[in-house]
Amino acid sequence: MNATDIISSLSPAAVIIAILAIGAWVFTTWLRVKNGYPLDGAWGQAVYPKTSDEAMERVKLISQENAQLRAELGSAKDRLAVVERIVTDEAGRLSHEIEALRRPAN
Numbered sequence: 001m002n003a004t005d006i007i008s009s010l011s012p013a014a015v016i017i018a019i020l021a022i023g024a025w026v027f028t029t030w031l032r033v034k035n036g037y038p039l040d041g042a043w044g045q046a047v048y049p050k051t052s053d054e055a056m057e058r059v060k061l062i063s064q065e066n067a068q069l070r071a072e073l074g075s076a077k078d079r080l081a082v083v084e085r086i087v088t089d090e091a092g093r094l095s096h097e098i099e100a101l102r103r104p105a106n
Contacts, residue, residue: 032039086094 029039031037
């Protein structure tokens with residue numbers, strides 16, 4: 001067996017391996033783009049996709065929703081503090097405050 005016979009017998013396997021490697025690279029890149037991961041440049045540095053107007057609008061909407069949820073959380077914390085105060089206060093003091101509110105102001 002000479003060298004050309006060895007090369008000719010290995011070439012179909014090499015082509016299949018090369019096609020599989022390229023397919024795996026394309027699939028990995030597609031997964032990264034789909035899930036928002038940065039792509040790698042030629043020297044391994046992160047290459048982030050360009051931001052579009054649609055993406056910027058999404059960021060604005062998410063920021064507004066975040067602010068609204070933070071405000072709701074703050075009011076829920078305030079209400080919880082009032083409930084905790086009511087639950088932990090002495091029963092006599094709470095009933096005294098309620099009766100004081102029922103009495104007409106003079």
